Amino acid sequence: xxxxxxTPRYLIKTRGQQVTLSCSPISGHRSVSWYQQTPGQxxxxxxxxxxxxxxxxxxxxxxxxxxxxxxxxxxxxxxxLELGDSALYLCASSPRDSLNEKLFFGSGTQLSVL
Amino acid sequence: xxxxxxxxxxxxxxxGDNSIINCAYSNSASDYFIWYKQESGKGPQFIIDIRSNMxxxxxxxxxxxxxxxxxxxxxxxxxxxxGDSAVYFCAEMEYSTxxxxxxxxxxxxx
Numbered sequence: 001x002x003x004x005x006x007t008p009r010y011l012i013k014t015r016g017q018q019v020t021l022s023c024s025p026i027s028g029h030r031s032v033s034w035y036q037q038t039p040g041q042x043x044x045x046x047x048x049x050x051x052x053x054x055x056x057x058x059x060x061x062x063x064x065x066x067x068x069x070x071x072x073x074x075x076x077x078x079x080x081l082e083l084g085d086s087a088l089y090l091c092a093s094s095p096r097d098s099l100n101e102k103l104f105f106g107s108g109t110q111l112s113v114l
Numbered sequence: 115x116x117x118x119x120x121x122x123x124x125x126x127x128x129x130g131d132n133s134i135i136n137c138a139y140s141n142s143a144s145d146y147f148i149w150y151k152q153e154s155g156k157g158p159q160f161i162i163d164i165r166s167n168m169x170x171x172x173x174x175x176x177x178x179x180x181x182x183x184x185x186x187x188x189x190x191x192x193x194x195x196x197g198d199s200a201v202y203f204c205a206e207m208e209y210s211t212x213x214x215x216x217x218x219x220x221x222x223x224x
Binding site: 004031033035042043044045048050055056058090092096101102103104105106107108 | 148157160205207211215
């Protein structure tokens with residue numbers, strides 16, 4: 001079974017631009033979560049989508065948004081980029097049923113904002 | 115303000131030793147806990163999990179211990195190998211959201 005796939009692997013943007021990151025979950029997984037990882041703050045939860053609906057949202061400004069498609073693939077968008085948005089953005093998928101809540105992570109998209 | 119890089123606690127061991135990585139969690143309502151391993155340039159990799167109705171769970175070379183009284187979690191790695199060198203995170207889950215600890219760097223020397 002293929003793992004969680006994130007594209008692109010690396011991105012360089014400038015302040016004020018916007019960016020869209022993509023995530024393909026493990027086949028059969030209906031939940032996709034996004035996390036931001038920085039040296040200063042560690043791993044922080046952004047949001048979770050399940051069956052195309054946002055179920056949870058972390059403490060991030062409205063510039064951070066996401067969506068999930070009917071095939072469970074997900075995208076996240078960051079608008080009006082700031083230098084502090086430079087981070088590794090990680091996507092995780094999960095079956096999210098009563099027997100299995102394990103999250104499996106992709107390798108991430110490394111975003112650099114100049 | 116200026117962001118400061120995390121100064122990860124580091125555990126240095128010799129190959130073949132047993133390693134114990136500790137984690138304190140904050141939310142007494144958390145009912146599910148996971149240990150992840152993250153190697154450089156990769157995403158976190160699932161190692162082992164435990165539910166709050168258990169106090170010990172064993173996997174291949176790894177054991178997780180949960181002490182709910184003091185909100186403490188530990189990961190024991192038997193016969194540590196150089197390939198175990200990585201950053202290890204504990205995470206607690208509540209309402210489908212993982213809250214990660216700051217991580218511990220494990221360095222294994224041959």
